[in-house]
Structure formats: structure tokens, C-alpha cells
Amino acid sequence: MKLQQLRYIWEVAHHDLNVSATAQSLYTSQPGISKQIRLLEDELGVEVFSRSGKHLTRITPAGERIIQTAGEILRKVESIKQIAQEFSNEKKGTLSIATTHTQARYALPPVIRRFIDQYPDVALQMNQGTPMQISEMAADGTVDFAIATEALELFSDLIMMPCYRWNRCVIVPQGHPLTRLPKLTLEALAEHPLVTYVFGFTGRSKLDEAFTHKGLSPKVVFTAADADVIKTYVRLGLGVGIVARMAVDEQIDKDLVVLDASELFESSVTKIGFRKGTFLRGYMYDFIEQFAPHLTRERVDAAVQCHSRTELDELFAETDLPVY
Numbered sequence: 001m002k003l004q005q006l007r008y009i010w011e012v013a014h015h016d017l018n019v020s021a022t023a024q025s026l027y028t029s030q031p032g033i034s035k036q037i038r039l040l041e042d043e044l045g046v047e048v049f050s051r052s053g054k055h056l057t058r059i060t061p062a063g064e065r066i067i068q069t070a071g072e073i074l075r076k077v078e079s080i081k082q083i084a085q086e087f088s089n090e091k092k093g094t095l096s097i098a099t100t101h102t103q104a105r106y107a108l109p110p111v112i113r114r115f116i117d118q119y120p121d122v123a124l125q126m127n128q129g130t131p132m133q134i135s136e137m138a139a140d141g142t143v144d145f146a147i148a149t150e151a152l153e154l155f156s157d158l159i160m161m162p163c164y165r166w167n168r169c170v171i172v173p174q175g176h177p178l179t180r181l182p183k184l185t186l187e188a189l190a191e192h193p194l195v196t197y198v199f200g201f202t203g204r205s206k207l208d209e210a211f212t213h214k215g216l217s218p219k220v221v222f223t224a225a226d227a228d229v230i231k232t233y234v235r236l237g238l239g240v241g242i243v244a245r246m247a248v249d250e251q252i253d254k255d256l257v258v259l260d261a262s263e264l265f266e267s268s269v270t271k272i273g274f275r276k277g278t279f280l281r282g283y284m285y286d287f288i289e290q291f292a293p294h295l296t297r298e299r300v301d302a303a304v305q306c307h308s309r310t311e312l313d314e315l316f317a318e319t320d321l322p323v324y
Contacts, residue, residue, distance in 0.1 A: 003077065005040040006070040008033050009048050013067045014140075017049065017056040075141045079279040090282050092121040098134040099126065099147040101226045103270065106246045107324075108147070111291045119283045130198075130225070138273055144284065146273045147291075150205060158273040161303050162316050163292035165269050166324045167262035168207065169248060171234050171241040178240065179257050186214050186264055193221040193239035195230050207242060210265045231256065246324045267323065276304075294319055 008022070012033065015022040023030040034054075041047050048063035049056040059067065085093050099108065104126060116124065127134075127143055131150035138146035139155045146158065149166075170189065172178050181188055190211065197204040211218050221239050224230050227247035234241035234256065241256075248258050272288060272295070274280070285297045299315075306312040 001040065001043060002036070003073075005036045006073055008036050009040065009063070009067055010070050010074060012037070012049070012056065013059060013063075014142075017058070019056065071140060075275070075277070078141070079277070082279045082281055085281070089121075091119055093281060093283065094123045094125065095145075095284060095287060096125040096127065096143040097145045097147060098129060098137040098143040100131065100134065100149075101128055101228075102244050102247055103147050104128055105228070106244070107270070108291070111287070114290055115283075115287055118286065122283055135273070138275055141275055144274060144278065145287070147270065148273075149268050149270045155273075156309070157276055159276055159303055159306070159312065160271045160273040161288075161292070161295055161300065161312075162319065162321055163270045163272055163295070164322045164324055165267040167245050167260075167267050168242055168265050169245045170259040170261050171231060171243060171248065171253070171256045172259065173235065173237065174255065174257060176240070176257065178259060184259050184261065184264065186211060186216055189240065189242075189264070190216040190218045193219050194242060195222045195224075195233050195239040196220060196242040197227075197230070198223045198225050206266050206268050269321065294321070 007026075011022045011026060012019055015025065019030050019033055023033050026033075037048065044066070046062040046066075047060050048066055050058045050060055082093070097108075108126075112124065112126075115122075125143075127137060129137070131148040132154075134143075134146045134148045135155045135158065137143045139157050147163070170178065170184065178184065178188060178192070196207060199205070199208070222230075222233050224233075227243045230241050230243055231247075231253060233239070242261065245262075248256075272291060280300070285300060288295045288300055289297070302315060303312055306315060
């Protein structure tokens with residue numbers, strides 16, 4: 001059994017069983033990958049993939065277990081490389097992050113700029129996706145860090161630490177009837193068509209919970225994952241926008257009226273998470289602390305030592321998070 005064979009079955013499984021696409025991503029030949037997978041299966045005495053002719057059709061039950069273990073082995077190998085790099089050159093390496101559009105567009109830019117200035121030899125990679133996709137990428141080791149508000153709690157293999165709280169605001173065109181109300185209410189919002197985030201994005205669940213608690217059924221006419229898209233359709237008069245307060249720029253969005261909604265919806269917490277067993281290099285600790293100053297190296301190490309989600313929550317229970 002070769003490490004290369006384990007990498008091949010892992011990559012094929014994560015390229016939708018497309019051997020040709022896998023070969024391109026690994027800069028090798030399709031026949032070479034197919035041969036090595038066959039040799040591994042012959043050695044193990046079981047099929048990792050079912051086939052129809054020359055095409056892979058699905059992962060076998062045995063293959064599911066084998067690929068899962070192969071992923072764990074590959075992550076251990078990567079940790080060994082990281083340890084060696086930390087001692088040979090502590091300021092050179094890679095850092096991969098998965099996050100949502102709102103975080104990438106509004107929360108992370110100043111952090112990324114400072115980090116790149118401090119670590120010019122670290123290749124920084126950013127992936128955007130849904131909260132579920134982000135959590136999956138962190139859980140299977142595709143990325144080092146996941147930054148999101150939703151879905152992270154679904155993955156028990158992730159160590160999740162709170163970064164900051166944030167509130168929502170309502171955005172409407174100039175002269176909209178909501179701007180003339182003495183006080184904004186959920187009942188008033190429910191009378192208008194709404195434009196907001198896709199469910200599962202950027203704290204959307206808190207929004208739905210607030211209306212449900214009041215027995216209201218808001219008319220959501222348009223949803224998007226991107227706050228800038230939401231603002232575009234508000235400008236077109238499609239409806240009243242509800243977005244994260246951080247997603248509104250006072251200069252760029254000066255044509256819109258911003259109404260505070262912090263009293264209408266419970267605040268949400270953005271968290272940063274990484275897989276248990278991840279070897280954190282010095283610059284990774286620095287990135288976390290630059291993004292959330294209360295997450296010092298000592299507190300991150302304490303989080304790593306927690307044995308349960310409850311213990312982790314208790315560690316940060318008294319933390320006074322910044323609010324945006």
C-alpha cells in the first residue's frame with residue numbers, strides 16, 4: 001500500500017468519481033490513477049469503487065470506510081509536513097479559509113491586508129460557499145479554517161470559537177413608508193415584501209424565528225446569498241431588504257435608508273472553526289487573533305483541550321464579544 005494510492009482514491013471520491021478531472025488536478029495521467037487504484041483494490045481484496053465498464057459508478061460500502069481512513073492518514077501526513085515547516089521556516093507556508101460572501105466582503109478585508117503584510121510568504125487561499133459547504137470543507141480537511149454563522153454546530157469534528165456578535169438592519173429606498181414610522185416593528189415589516197438571505201446563510205434562522213415567535217408569516221419574495229445582490233433588488237423596488245449591519249457602507253449605499261433592527265432580531269455570533277487534530281502553525285494563531293483579538297494563543301489552546309461542546313461553550317461563556 002502506497003501513500004500515493006490513498007491520495008488517488010481520496011481525490012477521485014472528491015471529484016465526483018471523475019478520474020479524468022482527478023488526473024488534471026494532480027497533474028498526472030488518467031491510466032496511471034486507474035492502475036494504482038486497481039493495484040490497491042487487489043492488495044486489499046475488496047473494491048473501493050463499483051464500475052460499469054471503464055467508468056466508476058459509486059463508492060462501495062467498504063470503499064466508504066477505506067476512503068474515510070485514507071483522509072485521516074493524509075491529514076496526519078500534512079500535519080507532519082506542517083510541523084517540519086514550522087521549525088524550518090515559521091513564516092512560510094499556506095493558509096486556506098472557507099467563508100461566506102458577507103464575511104469575505106465586509107469582515108475579512110482589513111484582517112487579510114494586515115496578515116499579508118506580516119506574512120508575505122504565506123499563500124492565502126479563500127473559498128466561498130454556503131455555511132454547510134464551509135463546514136464540510138473544514139471537517140474533511142480541505143481548508144484550515146471555517147468562518148461562518150450557521151451550520152458549524154452540525155459538525156462534531158470542528159472546534160468552534162466565537163468571534164463577534166452582529167445585528168441586522170432594514171434597508172429601503174428614500175421615501176419608503178417604513179421611514180415614516182416612529183418605531184420599526186415586525187408587524188410593520190410583515191406588511192411588505194421582503195428581500196433577504198437564503199435560508200442557512202448569515203444568520204437567516206434568527207430572522208425566521210423572530211417572525212414565527214410573533215405568529216407572523218412574512219412574504220419573502222427574493223433571496224440571495226450575497227448582500228450586494230440584495231441591495232441591488234431593493235434599489236429596483238422589489239422589496240424591503242434585511243441584511244447584516246456590517247454589509248451596509250454609509251458611502252456606497254447612501255441612496256438607501258438604513259433602519260436599525262437590532263431590537264427586532266436576536267443577534268447572531270460568527271465563529272471560526274477548525275478540525276480537531278489540526279496542527280496550528282504560528283501564523284495560524286496570529287490570523288485567528290487578528291480576526292478576533294480575544295482569541296489569544298492561550299485561549300485557542302484551551303479550546304483545543306476541551307473534551308465536549310458543552311465544555312467549549314463554558315470556556316467562552318463569560319467572553320464579552322464585540323458587536324457589529
